[in-house]
Amino acid sequence: MKKCKCTCGCKVKKLIFKVLGIALVANAALFAVFFFDLDGKLLFNVVEPFLKKHYDDMDRKDTLKTPYSMDKFPKYDYNS
Amino acid sequence: MAKKSVTKALKDFWYGKPHTAEEGGRRIGELYEQPNGLFKHREWRGVKDTMYYFYMIWLYNYIFMVKDVMVMGGLVNFAKGVWRYRWVGQTYLPVLHWFDRGLEGMRGEAMKASAWHYRAMVSSTIRQFQRMFASDTRLHGGKQNDKYKHNIAHNETVWGGVFYPWDGEITGVPLEMIPYFVTCHVNSHTVLNYIDAVQSIGLPGDPCPMCQAESGIFVLDDVPDYAPAVVTCNEACDASVSTSTLQDWFFDKPLFSLPMPMLFDDPLVKKYVMREIEELWKFVEDQYGIPFSWEKLVKKLEQQNELQRFEWEKWDVAAHSDYYPVNGVAQALYRIYQTQYGDWEIWHVTDKKVRKILEKCVSKKINSFPQTRHRVIAWSCAPLYYSNWCTWAYNCWGLNVIINMDSLMFDMTIRTDSYENALEDMAQYHMWAPMRRMAVGGMHHMFELWDYMKRFNCDMVAMYDQLQCKGVQGLHGLFEDEFRKRNINAFWIPHALPDSRTVSRAEIRRLINDYMTTVMHEEPLDPSLLDFDDSMTW
Numbered sequence: 001m002k003k004c005k006c007t008c009g010c011k012v013k014k015l016i017f018k019v020l021g022i023a024l025v026a027n028a029a030l031f032a033v034f035f036f037d038l039d040g041k042l043l044f045n046v047v048e049p050f051l052k053k054h055y056d057d058m059d060r061k062d063t064l065k066t067p068y069s070m071d072k073f074p075k076y077d078y079n080s
Numbered sequence: 081m082a083k084k085s086v087t088k089a090l091k092d093f094w095y096g097k098p099h100t101a102e103e104g105g106r107r108i109g110e111l112y113e114q115p116n117g118l119f120k121h122r123e124w125r126g127v128k129d130t131m132y133y134f135y136m137i138w139l140y141n142y143i144f145m146v147k148d149v150m151v152m153g154g155l156v157n158f159a160k161g162v163w164r165y166r167w168v169g170q171t172y173l174p175v176l177h178w179f180d181r182g183l184e185g186m187r188g189e190a191m192k193a194s195a196w197h198y199r200a201m202v203s204s205t206i207r208q209f210q211r212m213f214a215s216d217t218r219l220h221g222g223k224q225n226d227k228y229k230h231n232i233a234h235n236e237t238v239w240g241g242v243f244y245p246w247d248g249e250i251t252g253v254p255l256e257m258i259p260y261f262v263t264c265h266v267n268s269h270t271v272l273n274y275i276d277a278v279q280s281i282g283l284p285g286d287p288c289p290m291c292q293a294e295s296g297i298f299v300l301d302d303v304p305d306y307a308p309a310v311v312t313c314n315e316a317c318d319a320s321v322s323t324s325t326l327q328d329w330f331f332d333k334p335l336f337s338l339p340m341p342m343l344f345d346d347p348l349v350k351k352y353v354m355r356e357i358e359e360l361w362k363f364v365e366d367q368y369g370i371p372f373s374w375e376k377l378v379k380k381l382e383q384q385n386e387l388q389r390f391e392w393e394k395w396d397v398a399a400h401s402d403y404y405p406v407n408g409v410a411q412a413l414y415r416i417y418q419t420q421y422g423d424w425e426i427w428h429v430t431d432k433k434v435r436k437i438l439e440k441c442v443s444k445k446i447n448s449f450p451q452t453r454h455r456v457i458a459w460s461c462a463p464l465y466y467s468n469w470c471t472w473a474y475n476c477w478g479l480n481v482i483i484n485m486d487s488l489m490f491d492m493t494i495r496t497d498s499y500e501n502a503l504e505d506m507a508q509y510h511m512w513a514p515m516r517r518m519a520v521g522g523m524h525h526m527f528e529l530w531d532y533m534k535r536f537n538c539d540m541v542a543m544y545d546q547l548q549c550k551g552v553q554g555l556h557g558l559f560e561d562e563f564r565k566r567n568i569n570a571f572w573i574p575h576a577l578p579d580s581r582t583v584s585r586a587e588i589r590r591l592i593n594d595y596m597t598t599v600m601h602e603e604p605l606d607p608s609l610l611d612f613d614d615s616m617t618w
Contacts, residue, residue, distance in 0.1 A: 030134075034122060034134050034138050034139070035122050036121050037120075039176065040119065040176070040177050041118055043173055043174045043177075047173060048170060048173070048174070051162075051166075051170055054163070055166040055169065055170065055273075060300060063298060063301050063330050064281060064299075066329060066330055066332060068329045069332060
């Protein structure tokens, strides 16, 4: 087995290339999402229908049964 | 021949396709997936502008939206709010498409300056709904936390400035601005649930749909419980009085009604409003036990005046040159948002950025809207579901909306040299509220149009016609007469404010197309935008 003769500088170089590579790929992927409107398509076709169904199915209080409590609060006194 | 087309392709890649059909134009309409308005692909604006849009608008705003959510209330509150309230979940997630619609076809400085306006509105929206969610007893097991105890809920047409004396101690959060008003611009479908809800309990369909929607949010029990007291307002229309009554019923909290007088420009009425504002201050002191601070009021008013002074500088450039870099929709929405909400840090940050762009445009004589054929002033209330019609109108016909009524409503600074003067100007400001001064504000103010038209060097009027506003309907004929008498080119945009079902976006475009072809005898700059189906578009 040969031992790796990499110097410290070489390792740093590799790391920099790796980080740059990842940044480049992430950048390209994000640009594809942006350019082909994949965020819009996901939100329109998946997220919004899912949320709409959730809101439609939600149990809601019947607000019409709220008593109209006219005298609940003390009468407001105007200055003059 | 091949060499020529390669050169053109390279040029189009580098600079973006030219605007007009004669130059082998960009044909923006072909980018849409119909009828949902999604893009086959987003517009290629040339290398520089596409990269700016990608990094500094699309990516930047996604990142800063997450940051804003985290800083202003946290992700947990946000997630709870999205799960509980339709108006936030259904509306605000696709917000970047709102940018796309408003900034379509924009290049260079116009794209940049307009986008900063949008960014400020997004940040302010997040601030408001996060404040609601962080305080909401419904999301916190019925507990009234410290934030709850330091909020005051108020009608969206009650100017946030009336709470300046408690800056840093009591936060005014408008009731309808985010759950109703802004939703219509971002996702026009959400509001229809609320309009239908209020009609389902027996309200007839003909009152103003804005008032219907504002009440419908309560009918569907979709209002966060985030404040111990509420300030309502008649919004200068009788349908809104009914909204206030319903809000009083459903909210069931101590309530102060701050009236907006139907009659104004009258010293006695002004005195009455001044007294009403003082009564409101007394109500706040009584409810919260925190004293009124004159120093805080002055400080905030001065800051607001600073915003107004910059607005005047912007208007000056818009009126006297071709170098104004803000498009019609960004101008209108930012201005109405800022003036109604009141002073806040994000407006100053944005104005600084926009000032740089504005100064660059003026010093380098950059015409951001080079295809302008007509300088348009837009008057009365705009269709909320199609506020970006002016972006379309510029791209399709070269109609450049220079200024609009929404921007001009609060054309004033507020004196701070004495309590009496400050109060008097605040009363004036309150009386010049949205839909008040120039929409239902009487002939004198409606007809300020002619002065502003001259002042901004406009040669055409886009006249909005809110079909369900009883206040404006009576003035339709008077305007027609005046347009003829003054020989002014004007086209009408009928609409029902938030309700896109009454007059669709396609119908609005058809009316403008008809006017431009039959009356003006002009050809479209981009024929692909003449007719397309966007009925399902957010």
